[in-house]
Each structure stands twice: as C-alpha cells, then as structure tokens.
Amino acid sequence: MSEILVGTCSWTDRALMASGWYPRGRKDAEGRLRHYADNFPVVEVDSTYYALPQSRTCRLWAERTPDGFRFDVKAFSLLTGHPTRQTALPPELRGRPLGPELLDSVWQHFRDALEPLRAADRLGTLLFQFPPWFTPGARAENALKECARRTAGWPVAVEFRHPDWWDERHGSRTTALLSELDLSAVAVDTAQGLPHSMPPTAPVTSPRHAVIRFHGRSEAWGTGSKEDKFRHAYTEAELTQWLPRIRSMAERADEVHVLFNNCCGDAAVRAAERMDRLVGGAAVHR
Structure with missing residues (x-):
C-alpha cells in the first residue's frame, strides 16, 4: 500500500509566519x-x-512530531556544487581549503547530524537539488555516482534544474542512471515556455520514494527575486492536472511526497491543503 503525503517546503518561512497561519500561542x-x-x-x-x-536540532524535530511524520532534508549547498560561504561552515571547518579532506568532513557532519531523524524513523529523503549549470555528461554522472556512494543506505532524491536532463536525447539515460543508483527523480511543476523551464516529467526511479515539488508558475522563476520567483497561488484546476501523475507514481513507489515551494505568504500551505483534499489523503493499493 502506497501513501501520498502532502506538505510544504518550509514551516519557518518568514512570509508564512507573518501570514497569520500560525495561531496565537503557537508561534515559538x-x-x-x-x-x-x-x-x-x-x-x-x-x-x-x-x-x-x-544533531541537537534534529533530535528536537523528532521529539516534536508524531510517529509517521517525515522530514525531507535539503542537502547542504557545498554537497551539490553551489557556491558556499565560509560562514556557512561549522567554526572548526572554516578556513580550510576546498578539497577532498574538507568534503569528507562536511559529508560526515551532515550524516551524523541527521542520524537522530533516521533513528526516530522521521527521515523521508535527502534532497539533492543540483544547480542549473549541472548538465548531462560524464562529469555530472560521476558526481551522481559519488553522491550515491556517500549516501549508501540513505533515501535520496535528485532534482535537476537544467532541462536537458529530461529532453528526448537524455531522458531515457537519466531515468536509467537514477534507477541504477536507486536515487529518486524529483518531478517539478514550474512555469512553462521559458528557456530554463523544467518539463513536468514524473518518472519513478526508486521503489522507496517519489517526490514532486511545486515551485509555482511565476515567469520570474530562475531569474527574479525570491518573492517574484515564488509568487503564485495554485488554482484547483492547476492542481487537478497533476492527479493522474501522482496516482501513477503512487502505484510504483511506497511513498509519494507532494511538496509546495510557492512560499509567498500562506500560498504554499493553502495549496497543500487543497491538494490534500484532492488526493483524499488516499493510500493506493499496489
């Protein structure tokens, strides 16, 4: 039996906290x-x-949530090839040159810190969102293989931000590679018709998890300010378009995580509430 779990891509976003969604007395x-x-x-x-x-923070998250709750954890920027400030590193790692030793230490810290979530059965998946310049080719494939090696035994989902990964030339190879590595492909919903638009491809490449991230359909996605990029209120018609894909994914994966990243005010929680009603919180028999 598969589960369709619906939520958002943050519970601490400033715009959400200012929206009034959290009731008085529950804002700490x-x-x-x-x-x-x-x-x-x-x-x-x-x-x-x-x-x-x-680690202490992850322990508190586990203690404050019920059995069955899932945290999908976004990978640290350095682990996905994004620019990373020295101040983002723990004090003991700052000032060290970027190289194999530093990467080993960062990976070890990342895994150790998340262990309380995994031990409490709260860890959904590790989300590796690669940058737009991460394009198909031997170097990127080697990076994905290294990621799979470093996270062996952990659930991992991969989101690409360059559309070539899913075009006619590369799509089959991408699906085969992620399946071979047991990495879940992340499906995305974004504005279409832009040079950087990602297609709404929804392959299932791991039987453990399938993940969909709804980024909103702003034409400023990928280029504007944070507010501009995520300013979108999903209509019921837009969400309904995804229902056949979601149910198809649920037939092939144990859990489907449907996450809303249009974090502008309370738009994400309202879209998640609507989508949860549409899917009926339904389990799908396999």
Missing part, C-alpha cells in the same frame, strides 16, 4: 512545528541547504 519554535505537524504529514527542511544541521 516548538509551537510552530507542532502546529504544522497537526496539519501535514511531511515537510521539507530548507535551512540545511544554507548551513549544516546540528
């Missing part, structure tokens, strides 16, 4: 997470992209 760190977990069964942690997580 513990109250926010408990309120969120009362309403949704999964959330993405995006803060771990900007700074390495701490």
Whole structure:
C-alpha cells in the first residue's frame, strides 16, 4: 500500500509566519512545528541547504512530531556544487581549503547530524537539488555516482534544474542512471515556455520514494527575486492536472511526497491543503 503525503517546503518561512497561519500561542519554535505537524504529514527542511544541521536540532524535530511524520532534508549547498560561504561552515571547518579532506568532513557532519531523524524513523529523503549549470555528461554522472556512494543506505532524491536532463536525447539515460543508483527523480511543476523551464516529467526511479515539488508558475522563476520567483497561488484546476501523475507514481513507489515551494505568504500551505483534499489523503493499493 502506497501513501501520498502532502506538505510544504518550509514551516519557518518568514512570509508564512507573518501570514497569520500560525495561531496565537503557537508561534515559538516548538509551537510552530507542532502546529504544522497537526496539519501535514511531511515537510521539507530548507535551512540545511544554507548551513549544516546540528544533531541537537534534529533530535528536537523528532521529539516534536508524531510517529509517521517525515522530514525531507535539503542537502547542504557545498554537497551539490553551489557556491558556499565560509560562514556557512561549522567554526572548526572554516578556513580550510576546498578539497577532498574538507568534503569528507562536511559529508560526515551532515550524516551524523541527521542520524537522530533516521533513528526516530522521521527521515523521508535527502534532497539533492543540483544547480542549473549541472548538465548531462560524464562529469555530472560521476558526481551522481559519488553522491550515491556517500549516501549508501540513505533515501535520496535528485532534482535537476537544467532541462536537458529530461529532453528526448537524455531522458531515457537519466531515468536509467537514477534507477541504477536507486536515487529518486524529483518531478517539478514550474512555469512553462521559458528557456530554463523544467518539463513536468514524473518518472519513478526508486521503489522507496517519489517526490514532486511545486515551485509555482511565476515567469520570474530562475531569474527574479525570491518573492517574484515564488509568487503564485495554485488554482484547483492547476492542481487537478497533476492527479493522474501522482496516482501513477503512487502505484510504483511506497511513498509519494507532494511538496509546495510557492512560499509567498500562506500560498504554499493553502495549496497543500487543497491538494490534500484532492488526493483524499488516499493510500493506493499496489
């Protein structure tokens, strides 16, 4: 039996906290997470992209959420080839040259910090979102193989941000490679018709998880400010378009995580609430 879990890509976004979605008396760190977990069964942690997580924090997240709740954790920027400030590193790692030893230390810190979530059965997947300049080719394939080696035994999902990965020339190879490495392909919903638009491809490349991230359909996606990029309120018609894909994914994966990243005000939580009603919180028999 497969589960379709719907949530958002943050529960601490400033715009969400200012929107009034959190009730009075539940606006502290513990109250926010408990309120969120009362309403949704999964959330993405995006803060771990900007700074390495701490074990104590992950322990608190596990303690403040019920059994069955899932955290999808975004990989630290350095691990996906994004520019990373020295101040984003723990003090003991700052000032060290970028090289194999530093990468080994960062990987070890990342895994160790997340262990409380995994031990408590709260870890959904590790999300590796690669940059737009991460394009198909031997170098990128080797990076994916290294990622799979470093995360052996952990659930991992991969999101590409260059459309060539899913075009007619590369799509089959991409699906085969991720399947071979047991890495889940992340499907995305974004504005279409732009040079950088990602297609709404929804392959299932691992039987453990399938992930869909709804980024909104702003034409400023990939180029504008954060507010411009994510300013989109999904209509019921737009969400309904995805229902056949979601149910098809649920027939091939144990869990489908449907996450809304249009984090502008309360747009993401409202879209997630609507999508949860549309899918009926339904389990799909396989």
